[in-house]
Amino acid sequence: MHNGTTVTQFIIEEQRHIKGATGEFTALLNEIVTACKVISNAVNHGALVGVLGSAGSENVQGETQKKLDVISNEVFLKSIEWTGHVAGLASEEMDDPYPIPSQYPRGKYMVVFDPLDGSSNIDVNISVGTIFSILRAPEGITDAKAEDFLQPGTQQVCGGYALYGPSTMLVLTTGQGVNGFTLDQNIGEFILTHPNMRIPEQTQEFAINMSNSRFWEAPVKRYIDECLAGKTGPRGKDFNMRWVASMVAEVHRILTRGGIFMYPIDEKIRSKGGKLRLMYEANPMSFIVEQAGGMSTTGRERIMEIAPENLHQRVPVILGSREEVQTVIDYHKEG
DSSP states (O other), rough: OOOOOHHHHHHHHTTTTTOOOOOOHHHHHHHHHHHHHHHHHHHHHGGGGGGSSSEEEOOOOOOOOEEHHHOOOOHHHHTTTTTSEEEEEEETTTTSSBBBOTOOOOOEEEEEEEEEEEEGGGGOOEEEEEEEEEOOOOOOOSSOOGGGGGGOOGGGSEEEEEESSSSEEEOOOOOOOSEEEETTTTTTEEEEESOOOOOOSSSSEEEGGGGGGBBBOHHHHHHHHHHHHHGTTTTTSSOEEOOSSOHHHHHHHHHOOOOOEEOOOOOTTTTOOOSSEIIIIIIIHHHHHHTTTTTTOHHHHHGGGOOOOOTOOOOOEEESHHHHHHHHHHHHHHH
């Protein structure tokens, strides 16, 4: 028998402190947890059940979908559509919001999600994850349209991710700090293992795709050059570089031991607005990072204050340990 706190117990106990709570949010989150367990199982079995490789299709961003992208998207939709707790669902893998089948009741929440972040890593057996964000549906809305989802990150009710690594973890915030849960495969439950996660304010680790360095703006190039200069440079300390190409894995490392993650604007992606999606990736991760004591910015503005213009909007992302992120912001102000 386990003697830890399950994620369901944790959320119910949190709910008891909220006046007027109905349990609807808790029930919705439980189904998201179930979806993450199913996806974890598929990821862990990989080639054994024939889910690796390309699906032979593209998503709305024109990216080649992996079989697990398609499977994970379907798992998320089917896990949530029937609950009666949502007025709409939107996925990074779909052009438009998913229409809730007419036979199911509607609820007061909306969920946006990236069903399988870092899916380019699937075939080489490197960590991937799921990112999700829960929003309140506008008053009176029962079938959410794209414009109903366009709320700044500050309006999020919950931000979370599941990491499918050596162990499967669920990390989430409802605006009262950040907590991490590890999946106990023996009992099929997420157990609280990382309460009140905090990002160290100082760090000596950065994560960025160095192959794009020739396209960077001057403030980012200045910051990375100073990191690379190490003890002999203006920062006076040596830095290590990491790059997993999975935002979930990058953010989880920062939550665990500090660091800064950067996917800045550069000349190659300027016309797109950035690389990462505001609604599906940047907002929920920014919510988590800020609640853990870190900072998240485009370099020029706080990500969670951006008013979304469309469902698949892209933005630059710079997040992590407060001191390092502030340095990058200062360099942008200096030009």
